[in-house]
Amino acid sequence: MTALVTLLASIVQAADPEPPPPLQLDPIPDPVFDPFANAVRVDRAPSLGPPPFRLWFSPDVPFGARVFPGPGNTPPLVLPGAGFSWELDPHPWRVMRAPCFRYRLAAGATILALMTYGLTDYWVHMSDNVVDWELSWSTPSFYKKAWTLEAVRFDTNKFETNTYTHPAAGTMTYLAARGAGLGAGESFLFSFAGSVLWEYLGEYREKVSLNDLILTPQGGFAVGEPLHQLGLFFERGEDNLANNVLSLVFSPFRYLHRRLEPGHAARAQARGDLGLPADTWHRFDVLVGVSAEAGRDGLRFSQRRIGVSTEIIDVPAFDHPGVRTKRLDAGDVTSVRLVGSVDDQGVQQLDFVTRVLLGGVYDQKVAPDGRGGRRGYAIFAGPSSGFNYAKHRQEGMAEDKLGVANALGATVDLTLHHGDARARASVDVYADFGAVHSMAASAYIKGRGDAGLKTVVADKRYYFALGGTVRPTLSLAYRRFELGAQLTYDFFESIEGLDRYQERVTNDVHLRDRRAGERVWLSYTLPGDKQRLAWVEVEHLDRWGRMGAFRASHASTKFRAGITFRF
Known part of the structure; x- marks a missing residue:
């Protein structure tokens, strides 16, 4: 009562x-x-x-x-x-x-400002966009876009526009919301709302691009969250020019928001030799080297290898002795890998991969072994997401390209300590949506022509697909040596019935592609300097595609060596 x-x-x-x-x-x-x-x-x-x-x-x-x-x-x-x-x-x-009202207001205003800039550019270059104008500001047009969904289709833009220009725009809107003080889930919703607003109102004369509604916000989240975490990491470092510049570069809206509201952030109490936070496990690698590809005429050493990789595990107990079980939040574990090979003709190979843990659980039991080493384990697991853009110029074939949103999956990561030895094994499994260059399209069109095919297949040799990714990784470290291996396997199946000009498609043939990559490396930390590692690597890539009765495949093997600077 x-x-x-x-x-x-x-x-x-x-x-x-x-x-x-x-x-x-x-x-x-x-x-x-x-x-x-x-x-x-x-x-x-x-x-x-x-x-x-x-x-x-x-x-x-x-x-x-x-x-x-x-x-x-x-x-x-x-x-x-x-x-x-x-x-x-x-x-x-x-x-x-309440603070949340100001944060949302700031996020919305910033996203609208970004969209205003995009809309201005859209109308300035009207001649490039008029080809897609099929609708108008009228009830019948919005009826097709919002009610019957008849005007919601895959677009026919260039591959690069769909796979990194639009995800880059989503990254900016996501960082705008995240930098204003919103959480990961709410920032994703703001980014998604911005994409919907652009597709339905900004480009009101065009059909709604279904692939943009997926790749823009998802790519924005999967790329933007690791960048935001990098910005937070350097923000908490020593108050010097390098950390402030890096904080601004990786999370510009967060940096500006902090400057407008002094006292919003705090520097880490424990810092390392370089002024970086010591209470957050991190690994930043910058690598340079050479790459050679095995071909019919032997090895070609004409390629330079450059790249960066980052990983942040925001669990204070990770890699330290202790017993701990805790829940993980979105963004506590993030990683980015951007590596490429360049020759006299430009970029020969490029691979950009991100991973974001959406939450989960962390458990560890690590103790000193009494001889300077450790014994025990640390494990974390949870749902995850990611993004992958890759291209490879193949000998005698068209450039192979993938733009994949690892929309939703799971990650398990286990670290074992035994004295001076350390083993780490992880596996990522994802359900994918993406744009995929067809290995077999050129052979099909050469044999049967392009009449009645999907528009992007006939004109640009790629298609939109659903698929999956499995990526296990294993590394074994003993004192200064580390031996590692990674396998990446992707499969893709084309989506039929949603072409921008579906009424013209009379031969909606099904396409499928596979990618299998194996990479093995060995590194050695140079004596007297823990920040430089010498490494060698072998990578083998198999690509296979099918379109109707036509098949095509390609295999390549790369040998690489170089120096990594680790921070």
Whole structure:
């Protein structure tokens, strides 16, 4: 009965149109950055009266259920987190004064400003876009786009436009929302909303591009979150020119937001020799070397190898002795790998891969072994996402290209310690959507022509596909040596019935492609310097494709060697 009376009293209070007296307010102070939780927490001030039914904001609300107490003795409210924030305050003036309202307002304003710039560029180059104008600002056009979905199709843009220009635009809108203070899930929604707004209103004279609605926000998240984490990492380093510049480069909106609201971030208390945070495990590699490809005339040593790779595991206990079990939040584990080979004709091979853990669980039990080494394990697992752009100029064939959104999958990563030896094994499994260069399209068109084929297949030799990726990795380290291997296997199946000009497609033939890559490397940390490693690597790539009865395949083997600078 007491709980019922309390609930009724809170409902009457919520229905009161007059604001409560000043002493009854439950103020929300400015957010306080918690460097170890990688989140902004809100410390509530004590209230002189019963608190309203309100959920405070956190930019990094973790995945999983969240429990919020109700007023008085009412039952608590349980809501899913997934990186979102919620408010159910019956007094709107309090919501507008909360930090989350300012964060969302700033995120929305920044995204609209970016879209205004894009819209200006769109109309300045109107002659390049008029070819796609099939609709108008009219009820029938929006009826086809929003209700029947008849005008929602795959577009016919260039491969590069669809696979890295649009994901790059999604990265900017995602970073705008993330930098304004929003969480990962909410920033994704802002980026997705920006993409929808652009497709339906910005390009109102065109059909809605289904592939852009997928690749732009998903690519924006899978690329933007690792960049945001890099920006946070350097932001927490020593207050010097290098860290400030890197923070600005990787997360520019976060940097500007912090400058406008001093005190929003805190520097790490423990820092390494280079002024980088010592409480967050990281590995940054910059590599240079040479690459040779095995061909009919032997090895060709005309390629220069350059690349960078980053990995941040924001778990203070990782790689340190101790026993710990904790929940992981979105963005606690991120990695980026960008490597390529260049010859006299330009880029010969390029591979860009990202990975973002969406949440999960971490468990470790590591202890010193009494002889300077360690014994034990550390493991984390959870849902994950990623993005992969790759191209390869093949001998005697058209350039092979892939732009893949690793939309949703799972990651398991296990590290074992035994004395001076360390083994780390991980596996990523994803469901994919992407644009894929067809290995067999050229042979098919040469044999049967391009009449009635999908537009992008006939004109540009690629197609939109669903598929999957499996990527296991294993590394064994002993003192200064490390031996590693990685296998990447992708398969793709074309999507029929959604061509931009589907009514013209009379031969909607099915396409499929496969990619299998094996990479083995050996590295040695040079004596007296833990930041330089000499390495050798062998990589073999098999590509296979089929279109109707036509098949094509290609295989290549690369031998590489060089120096890696590790930070």
